[in-house]
Amino acid sequence: MIRPSLRSLARRPSLPLRAAALAALTCAALVAAPRDAEASGYLTARFGSDYGTPAVPNTYSIYFNPAALGGTKGTTLTGDVSVLLRWASYSRPYEALSPQTSDVFSQDYQAANTGRGNLLNLLALPYLGVNTDFGGSKYLRGGFAVYVPFGGLATWDRRDPVANTPGTRDGVQRWHNISGQILAIYNTFAFAVVLPKGLSIGASVSPVIHHVATVRARNVDGSDDTFNRGGSLVEGRSYLDATGVNLAASAGLYYEPNEDLRFGLSYISQPGFGDTKINGTLRAQSGAQTETNPEKISFIQTYPDVIRFGTQARISEKWGIKGDFEFVRWNVFKRQCVVKEGENCDVADDGRDLSGGRVILNVPRNWDNAIGLRVGPDYRLTESTELFGSLGITTPAVPKETIDASTIDAFRVYATIGARVALTKQLVLGASYNHIYFADVDTKGRSIQNIPGQTSGDYNVSRSPSADGTYKSQIGFANLNVAYTF
Numbered sequence: 001m002i003r004p005s006l007r008s009l010a011r012r013p014s015l016p017l018r019a020a021a022l023a024a025l026t027c028a029a030l031v032a033a034p035r036d037a038e039a040s041g042y043l044t045a046r047f048g049s050d051y052g053t054p055a056v057p058n059t060y061s062i063y064f065n066p067a068a069l070g071g072t073k074g075t076t077l078t079g080d081v082s083v084l085l086r087w088a089s090y091s092r093p094y095e096a097l098s099p100q101t102s103d104v105f106s107q108d109y110q111a112a113n114t115g116r117g118n119l120l121n122l123l124a125l126p127y128l129g130v131n132t133d134f135g136g137s138k139y140l141r142g143g144f145a146v147y148v149p150f151g152g153l154a155t156w157d158r159r160d161p162v163a164n165t166p167g168t169r170d171g172v173q174r175w176h177n178i179s180g181q182i183l184a185i186y187n188t189f190a191f192a193v194v195l196p197k198g199l200s201i202g203a204s205v206s207p208v209i210h211h212v213a214t215v216r217a218r219n220v221d222g223s224d225d226t227f228n229r230g231g232s233l234v235e236g237r238s239y240l241d242a243t244g245v246n247l248a249a250s251a252g253l254y255y256e257p258n259e260d261l262r263f264g265l266s267y268i269s270q271p272g273f274g275d276t277k278i279n280g281t282l283r284a285q286s287g288a289q290t291e292t293n294p295e296k297i298s299f300i301q302t303y304p305d306v307i308r309f310g311t312q313a314r315i316s317e318k319w320g321i322k323g324d325f326e327f328v329r330w331n332v333f334k335r336q337c338v339v340k341e342g343e344n345c346d347v348a349d350d351g352r353d354l355s356g357g358r359v360i361l362n363v364p365r366n367w368d369n370a371i372g373l374r375v376g377p378d379y380r381l382t383e384s385t386e387l388f389g390s391l392g393i394t395t396p397a398v399p400k401e402t403i404d405a406s407t408i409d410a411f412r413v414y415a416t417i418g419a420r421v422a423l424t425k426q427l428v429l430g431a432s433y434n435h436i437y438f439a440d441v442d443t444k445g446r447s448i449q450n451i452p453g454q455t456s457g458d459y460n461v462s463r464s465p466s467a468d469g470t471y472k473s474q475i476g477f478a479n480l481n482v483a484y485t486f
Contacts (some may be wrong), residue, residue, distance in 0.1 A: 016089035019198045045149040047080050047127040049418055049432040049479045050390050051377055053324040054252065054264030055310035059129040059483065062145040062204065064308060065266035066190035067252035069141035070200020072131055076485040078145075080127035082434075084477035088119040088154075092172040092404045096468035098450040100223035101234075111162045113224045113465075117121050117171035117405065118157045125151075127481075131190075141192040150184035150271075151301055154406070165226050167217060167235040173467040175224055175448075176356075180214030180406060184271055184303065198256040205250040208277045212299050213241045214406070218361075220286065222450065222463025234288040238361075240338065242280025242299040242410055246272035260314035268306040270332070275302050282360065287389070296341040297360060304329040323375040324389070330367040330397040337362045351462030362462040364448065365407070370397040374414065385421040388432070391415055400443040404467035410438040418479070430481045438473040 045063065046052065052060040057071030059078035092114050099109065129145030156178060161169035170178045185208065191329045192202035218238040219225055252266030281294035309323035337345035338361040346355035347362045376390025391414065398409035418432025447468040451459050 014287045016466060020022040026137070039136040040430070044125060045147075046082060046434065046477075046479070047125075047147060048481060049238040049430065049434060050322060050374075050378070050388050050416055051420075051430065053310040053312070053322060053374075054266045054308045055254070055262045055312045055324065056129045056264075057118050057254070057256075057262070059131045059143065059145065060127070061202075062129050062131065062143040062188050062190040063127075063147060063149060063186070063250075063268075065254060065264045065310075065472065066143070066202030066204045066250060066263075067192050067254035067266065068264050069131055069143055069190060069192035069201045069202055070194045070254050071256055071262065072141060073133055074485045076130065076483050077129070078079065078129050078131075078481065080384025080481035082479045084123045084475055084476045085122060086121045086127065086154075086473070086475045088408055088471070088473040089116055090173045090408075090469055090471055091116045092469040095445060096447070096466040098223060098466040099225050100221045101228045103226050108162055108165060109226060112165050112168040112226045113172060115159075115172050117159070117173035119154055120157065121153065121155060123153055139194050140309045141194065141200075143188075143190045144351060145188050145190075146186065147185055147188075148185050151182060152406075153181045153183075155179040155288050156405070165235075166235075167226065170217065171317075174217040176216060177406035178215045178466055180216070181211065182214075183209075185209040185211070188250075190250075192254070198258070198371050200254040200256075201252070202254065203251045204249060204425035206250075206271075208246050208248050209243070210246065210271070210276055211243050212278065212280070213239075215239050216406075218284070220460065221457075222465070224465035236284060236286040238285075239283045239299070240280065240299065242297065244276070244280045246276050248272070262312045264308075264310045268308075270305045271303045275300055282338060284358075295360075298336075298339050298341050298343065300333045300337040300339065300345050301332065301365075304332055318380050320378045320380075321375070322378065322388075323373075325374075326372045328370045328372070328397065331369045333365050333367040333397075335362055335365050345463060350459075351454070352456070352458045353461045359461050363464065364421075365402050366399060367397045367402070368374045368399055369418045370395045376416065387418075388420070389415075389417040396441075399440065400446040401448045402467075403441060403443060403447075404449065405471075406466075408438070408441075408471050408473050410441045410471070410473065412439075413437045426485050427484075430479070430483075434477050434479060434480045436477075442472040443468045443470075 028181045048060040054065035057068045061068035127147040131143035154253050156171050158169050178407040186206045188204050188206040190204035194200050228234050250268040255263045277300045282297045285291040307327045312322045314320045339356045343358040374396035376391030378388040396409045398407050416434045420430040422428045447466045449464040450466040451463045
């Protein structure tokens with residue numbers, strides 16, 4: 001069998017990666033079916049648009065607040081998809097050059113590593129779920145859903161290559177991302193108990209399927225060299241592919257003192273309740289050398305836990321208002337680490353390898369906690385039609401010191417406008433347009449990816465080319481959903 005080279009994989013991973021994601025999602029649904037028949041940083045949970053909050057009882061409560069299932073009646077099947085168009089750019093200046101052996105004054109070297117990379121991707125995020133009152137139970141509610149609350153996918157545009165430097169066609173951002181995917185696919189079983197006086201409590205458990213696949217340019221010494229002083233090609237490629245399963249859980253409270261007022265509070269745990277470790281393979285190619293055999297590796301990173309609070313109020317027969325707040329504990333995300341299979345990420349805080357060679361790559365992250373706030377009205381145009389809209393903000397999780405082309409984040413402003421239409425008493429359709437504005441980020445020389453001032457080879461596992469520069473991004477997406485209650 002003929003294997004594609006890493007240089008061809010650099011532009012072709014989207015097909016196998018998407019196939020793997022779809023296969024994982026399908027497997028999750030098939031495994032669970034017999035039993036039930038489920039923002040900042042990588043947080044992508046915008047299911048249901050303005051109706052995905054801790055205080056609105058519906059199928060989205062399975063993720064946002066299982067206790068809010070206490071406010072549902074009957075059995076509801078919900079299908080939801082957000083179709084996103086994402087644009088991003090990264091401009092890498094002369095000051096970001098971080099060679100080890102190349103002549104920094106070489107025009108070809110500068111052309112290969114400065115300029116702008118662009119990205120324009122069309123993506124889709126699904127949510128499929130069912131909730132039930134078990135045939136009219138007064139006290140019990142349940143639900144199951146499959147969805148992706150954490151994730152990212154990107155394939156950067158090619159550009160005209162620098163003469164005799166083939167790797168440059170993958171763009172100046174190639175040292176951090178050519179194309180890649182990080183997904184956490186949740187399969188959530190949720191339950192709620194309805195208590196007296198409008199109070200409900202709930203909890204959930206989620207087997208989480210993790211999938212990581214990424215292609216990037218990589219040199220052994222962590223530099224952005226394309227050739228050595230002897231004129232030989234040194235720029236390499238690495239392709240990482242890993243999959244694993246962890247558990248997560250959530251709990252919440254829901255309070256509905258009357259039919260016009262609702263409150264919800266929820267806590268969602270970290271997947272794996274700490275570090276997530278998944279296994280896979282790493283393929284590498286250095287310069288013009290032959291690709292190495294796949295090496296068995298473990299990929300280690302840490303997701304956050306999330307606290308959410310929301311409220312919904314009916315302020316007149318026509319008008320209502322919803323608001324929610326979230327706190328995302330991203331400060332636990334210290335690094336992404338690739339190690340020999342089964343090993344730990346034994347690296348000092350300053351990036352020095354303490355493992356004796358068992359750590360293959362350590363990418364410092366050191367993210368910050370993030371908060372989000374959203375508020376907006378709804379208006380009953382007719383008995384069957386409701387209009388809604390909102391404005392929201394989130395603070396960035398990714399600091400200027402460790403931002404790169406694979407983790408573009410900034411202060412965000414969210415704007416939403418949409419409508420829900422009840423076609424019958426059982427069937428409701430919803431649609432909205434949502435726009436996410438990212439403030440521009442200029443790192444102003446603060447990137448620490450190249451570990452300036454350290455020359456020891458023990459630091460090479462944590463050293464990457466500087467990610468200094470200017471980052472811009474915008475996302476527009478349409479959310480479509482349908483709910484059928486019986």
